[in-house]
Amino acid sequence: MKKLLLSVLLGSAIAASSAASAATILVGTDAGLAPFEFKDPKTNEIVGFDIDLITAIAKAVGDEAKIQNMQFAGLIPALQSNMVDVGAAAITITPERQKQVLFTDPYYDVGLVMVIQKKNEDKFKTLKDMEGKRICAQIGSTGSILASTVKGATVANFDQIGEAFMELKMNGCDSVMVDKTVTLYYLTKHNDKDILMVPHVYNPKQNGFAVAKNNKALLDKLNKGLKIIKENGEYDKIYEKWLGKKPDAQQK
Numbered sequence: 001m002k003k004l005l006l007s008v009l010l011g012s013a014i015a016a017s018s019a020a021s022a023a024t025i026l027v028g029t030d031a032g033l034a035p036f037e038f039k040d041p042k043t044n045e046i047v048g049f050d051i052d053l054i055t056a057i058a059k060a061v062g063d064e065a066k067i068q069n070m071q072f073a074g075l076i077p078a079l080q081s082n083m084v085d086v087g088a089a090a091i092t093i094t095p096e097r098q099k100q101v102l103f104t105d106p107y108y109d110v111g112l113v114m115v116i117q118k119k120n121e122d123k124f125k126t127l128k129d130m131e132g133k134r135i136c137a138q139i140g141s142t143g144s145i146l147a148s149t150v151k152g153a154t155v156a157n158f159d160q161i162g163e164a165f166m167e168l169k170m171n172g173c174d175s176v177m178v179d180k181t182v183t184l185y186y187l188t189k190h191n192d193k194d195i196l197m198v199p200h201v202y203n204p205k206q207n208g209f210a211v212a213k214n215n216k217a218l219l220d221k222l223n224k225g226l227k228i229i230k231e232n233g234e235y236d237k238i239y240e241k242w243l244g245k246k247p248d249a250q251q252k
Contacts, residue, residue, distance in 0.1 A: 023063045025218070027054050028084035030072040032160035033138075035185045035242045036090040049242035053107060054088045054209060056234050057225035071159055073140035076100050079212045086222070087210035090179065092142045094205065102213055104222045106206035107235075112143050113183055114198040115176040117168060121196060124175060136164035136173040143177035146203060162186075169194055177202075181243065 029037045029046065037048040046067050058065040068084060075087040079101050092110055093103045116124045124130065132152035137144035139157035147155045156173055158164045164176045165186065183197045211218050229235045 025058050025063050025065050025086055026084045027065050027067050027086045027088050028070050028075050028078050029067055030075065030089045031069045032162060033090050033182055035181070037088070049238065050088045050090060052238045052241065054086060056229050056238060057222055060225040060228040061221050072138060076210070079210060082212065085211065085215070085218060090207050091210050092205045093208045094142065101210040102216065102219050103208035103210055104219060105226055106208050107226060108207040109204065110207050111180050111201035111204040112146055112177055113180045113201060115168065115178060115183055115195055116174065116198060118194055118196050125198065126200065127202065130175055133174040136167050136176045137178065138164060142203060147177045165195070
């Protein structure tokens with residue numbers, strides 16, 4: 001009887017210790033970039049590739065991810081002021097951003113494309129054709145940064161990329177600079193025949209989760225979790241759920 005009681009007490013102590021060591025990771029995202037992060041129209045819950053991924057990473061290291069929605073442009077300032085612990089919003093790793101925050105190991109390859117109205121298919125074929133034109137993008141995005149380098153172009157920035165697509169459809173701009181995966185998902189879901197994606201990919205880079213410069217411990221923990229879910233197959237399951245079968249390049 002004493003042995004049984006000791007066993008129960010020991011088990012309770014271990015469980016309590018485990019619960020005490022678990023942490024809640026506050027994750028900032030911008031739920032307007034399907035399929036990476038967006039609000040489910042039926043439940044209003046924030047879902048997507050990044051959301052499932054960061055949740056699985058946190059779970060793999062014994063923690064819990066709590067998602068907080070905010071504007072994309074506010075993510076890095078929120079990390080720097082410790083309002084959130086992690087930025088998970090299809091954030092492209094760039095030298096400029098690496099000066100402001102730390103990035104995890106890359107988890108997805110990305111590239112920018114130009115989206116135009118179908119009626120301009122023969123008129124706008126390259127970024128050079130956008131010289132002196134009006135380009136829409138999401139504020140703070142790499143698409144906006146690239147658009148700002150086009151000679152004589154006027155860049156219209158929006159909080160949500162869906163607003164940029166709408167502006168294009170209403171003849172408010174000549175093109176939208178946006179991530180290729182986001183574009184493919186949008187075109188598939190909306191069956192929009194008035195706009196099309198110019199196939200050339202600009203600025204191929206990689207996405208990573210971001211943390212504050214002084215939070216190396218969390219960075220190491222996230223990288224550990226990412227490695228675990230890649231090795232146990234969870235990453236592949238999440239990838240296929242949101243993005244379809246992985247191309248060979250993504251399997252490396």
